[in-house]
Amino acid sequence: MNIRFSHGLLAAVALIGVTSGCNRAPQKTYSSLYLAAHAGDLAAVKKMVESGADINESGPKKMTPLMAGLVSQNQSLVDYLLEKGAKTDSVDERGWNIVHFAASNNNVKMLKLLDSKGMDLNTLTVQDNASAYQLAKSYNQEDAAKWLKDKGVDTTMRTLTGPSRSGGI
Numbered sequence: 001m002n003i004r005f006s007h008g009l010l011a012a013v014a015l016i017g018v019t020s021g022c023n024r025a026p027q028k029t030y031s032s033l034y035l036a037a038h039a040g041d042l043a044a045v046k047k048m049v050e051s052g053a054d055i056n057e058s059g060p061k062k063m064t065p066l067m068a069g070l071v072s073q074n075q076s077l078v079d080y081l082l083e084k085g086a087k088t089d090s091v092d093e094r095g096w097n098i099v100h101f102a103a104s105n106n107n108v109k110m111l112k113l114l115d116s117k118g119m120d121l122n123t124l125t126v127q128d129n130a131s132a133y134q135l136a137k138s139y140n141q142e143d144a145a146k147w148l149k150d151k152g153v154d155t156t157m158r159t160l161t162g163p164s165r166s167g168g169i
Contacts, residue, residue, distance in 0.1 A: 030059040037065040040072030042080060055086050062092045070101040075109060088119060095126020103132035103148065106141035111148065121153045129158045 033053040036044035045065070049055055058064050066086040069077045082088070088098045099119055102110035111132075115121060124131055130138070133153050136145035149155055 030063075031057050031065070033057065033065045034059050034063065034068050037077060037081070038068035038072055040069070040074035040077060042074060042077045045069075045077055046080065049080075049084055055081060055084055056090065058090065058092075062090070064090045064092075066090070066098060067092060067096075067101050070098065070105050070107060070110065073105060073107075075107070078107075078110060082113075088114060088117065091126070094128070095124075097123060099123060099132045100125055100130075100135055103136040103144045104139045104141060106136070106139075106144045108143050108147045111144060115151065121148060121151060124158070131156070131158070134158060 030038075031053065033045060033048045033055070034057070036048060056064055056066075064086065066078065066081045066088070067090070069081055091097045096104075097119075099111070099114055099121055100123075101107075102114060111121070121132055125135075131154060133145060133148040133155050134157055136142075136148060137157075
């Protein structure tokens with residue numbers, strides 16, 4: 001059965017974890033902090049972090065609250081998590097890191113920040129051997145793709161078996 005929650009309900013569920021003293025979710029579920037970050041609820045995220053929630057805890061797909069914050073498109077939330085020490089080198093089960101999430105969500109501001117911190121913009125995902133540029137192109141995130149190309153990243157389009165053509169799509 002598929003159940004869809006509104007962002008408000010996700011944030012309410014996430015806050016239950018804080019008010020009940022649960023900062024850590026069982027291994028098979030997402031943490032309250034992750035759910036609030038995914039919902040883009042900065043107030044709930046702040047409350048949980050201030051209550052001692054593990055800012056770098058990953059869920060069942062190895063996604064972190066920082067990755068969820070990028071998906072939520074809430075730049076203030078992402079900035080807050082980074083200020084509080086969120087790791088930028090974590091990878092999810094597909095081998096996506098924060099550069100891949102920023103590119104696939106058209107977050108040029110985050111790409112610039114990660115570049116300034118020395119993050120490798122050419123890193124490839126483990127599962128599908130895709131670059132941040134390739135992900136930006138495949139998700140039609142033209143601003144991110146253009147910025148990455150202008151930065152001089154490798155624009156080789158890859159397949160599961162390796163490079164297939166050069167110069168982008």
